Amino acid sequence: MKAAIVGATGYGGIELIRLLHNHPEVKKIAVFSSSQEGKTMAESYPHVSEIIDETLEDINVEHLKHHDVVFLSTPPGVSADLTGQLVPGTKVIDLSGDLRLKDASVYEKWYGRSSAETSLLEKAVYGLTEWRKEEIEKTDLLANPGCYPTAVLLGLAPLVKEGAIDANQVIIDAKSGTTGAGRSLNAITHFSEMNDNFKVYKVNEHKHTPEIEQELSGWMQENATVTFTPHLVPMTRGIMATMYAPLHKGWTEQNVKEIYDKAYSDKTFVRVRKSGTYPFTKEVYGTNYCDIGVTVDERTGRITVVSVIDNLVKGASGQAVQNMNVMFGLPEETGLYSVPIYP
Ligand SMILES: NC(=O)C1=CN([C@@H]2O[C@H](COP(=O)(O)OP(=O)(O)OC[C@H]3O[C@@H](n4cnc5c(N)ncnc54)[C@H](OP(=O)(O)O)[C@@H]3O)[C@@H](O)[C@H]2O)C=CC1
Numbered sequence: 001m002k003a004a005i006v007g008a009t010g011y012g013g014i015e016l017i018r019l020l021h022n023h024p025e026v027k028k029i030a031v032f033s034s035s036q037e038g039k040t041m042a043e044s045y046p047h048v049s050e051i052i053d054e055t056l057e058d059i060n061v062e063h064l065k066h067h068d069v070v071f072l073s074t075p076p077g078v079s080a081d082l083t084g085q086l087v088p089g090t091k092v093i094d095l096s097g098d099l100r101l102k103d104a105s106v107y108e109k110w111y112g113r114s115s116a117e118t119s120l121l122e123k124a125v126y127g128l129t130e131w132r133k134e135e136i137e138k139t140d141l142l143a144n145p146g147c148y149p150t151a152v153l154l155g156l157a158p159l160v161k162e163g164a165i166d167a168n169q170v171i172i173d174a175k176s177g178t179t180g181a182g183r184s185l186n187a188i189t190h191f192s193e194m195n196d197n198f199k200v201y202k203v204n205e206h207k208h209t210p211e212i213e214q215e216l217s218g219w220m221q222e223n224a225t226v227t228f229t230p231h232l233v234p235m236t237r238g239i240m241a242t243m244y245a246p247l248h249k250g251w252t253e254q255n256v257k258e259i260y261d262k263a264y265s266d267k268t269f270v271r272v273r274k275s276g277t278y279p280f281t282k283e284v285y286g287t288n289y290c291d292i293g294v295t296v297d298e299r300t301g302r303i304t305v306v307s308v309i310d311n312l313v314k315g316a317s318g319q320a321v322q323n324m325n326v327m328f329g330l331p332e333e334t335g336l337y338s339v340p341i342y343p
């Protein structure tokens with residue numbers, strides 16, 4: 001397979017290069033840039049010197065079409081424009097939020113910009129791989145989920161789908177490492193602001209709120225609204241989403257455990273911890289795993305779900321490669337097996 005990456009100089013892009021370079025079916029990786037045409041990847045990222053020789057090319061739709069799959073790892077607004085020129089004909093995986101929200105007015109409200117064309121929104125499959133495999137197999141346009149929604153939705157899916165909780169009652173408290181904000185420097189993430197600090201941001205205003213609500217609403221078959229509070233913590237990679245909700249009557253730690261096992265025992269990349277044990281971000285570092293810990297407080301009747309991912313892997317490029325595998329009829333784990341880097 002020949003793969004193209006637009007936005008290769010960003011963090012999502014360089015992580016795609018790392019994963020695709022190790023993928024047994026990918027024989028060529030072409031890299032595209034809107035600002036660094038003619039430079040080598042090693043000029044931006046010396047750690048790939050003598051491993052990745054590719055030179056960055058100007059973004060040219062005709063050239064992109066010569067690849068079996070095009071990854072768009074670009075800021076909002078870019079893929080809405082490019083995708084329409086590539087599909088049908090070329091398989092496209094969009095890592096941005098441009099095609100995730102099916103209601104254009106919701107996108108416009110939360111992203112503050114015009115949405116992609118309705119025909120593209122209708123065509124794009126929301127690629128939460130573990131729950132959308134049959135649709136992903138058939139599509140040539142994939143909207144890769146956001147990092148926070150990946151951790152949150154994988155953590156909540158068994159409970160919402162089995163009717164153990166009302167998604168409207170869910171409170172999501174999530175923390176991310178700074179690579180979630182991309183490579184560009186800004187005052188929020190620079191060292192002096194971030195080191196020795198723990199920041200809350202975009203309370204009730206984060207663009208991942210409608211994405212989470214869209215998927216929960218589909219599972220509940222009624223509109224769901226959630227409280228979602230993101231935080232930035234001084235670490236490079238990783239997301240921990242801690243979710244709280246009251247359990248419906250009759251649900252116990254035992255039958256909750258059973259629905260998680262039923263949902264995920266055959267899913268390679270979701271690991272459910274033993275009762276009373278919880279995952280840490282470092283335990284998935286550099287891998288496509290989502291690790292989940294669940295506990296029920298019998299005093300309050302509330303459940304606590306802890307879900308961790310590496311934002312750049314399962315939260316972005318790893319899930320994108322997992323989706324590529326499914327779109328091309330390969331085992332979804334192809335090229336993605338690895339042991340977390342620990343400590
Ligand atoms: N970082 C993360 O954890 C996650 C990121 N995402 C999403 O993935 C996408 C990429 O994120 P990330 O890699 O972190 O961001 P970065 O800021 O690190 O990289 C984005 C890249 O996009 C390219 N770019 C900028 N403007 C344009 C343009 N007008 N046309 C084409 N390319 C452009 C830039 O490369 P150049 O100047 O060389 O063209 C840049 O390197 C974003 O939509 C992000 O929201 C999704 C999930 C998680």
Ligand SMILES: CC(=O)N[C@@H](CCC(=O)OP(=O)(O)O)C(=O)O
Pocket residue numbers: 076095096097145146147148176177178179180181182207208230232
């Ligand atoms: C730590 C941090 O800043 N994270 C980013 C999430 C990045 C992301 O996944 O955004 P997309 O939905 O565009 O893909 C944020 O909160 O905006």
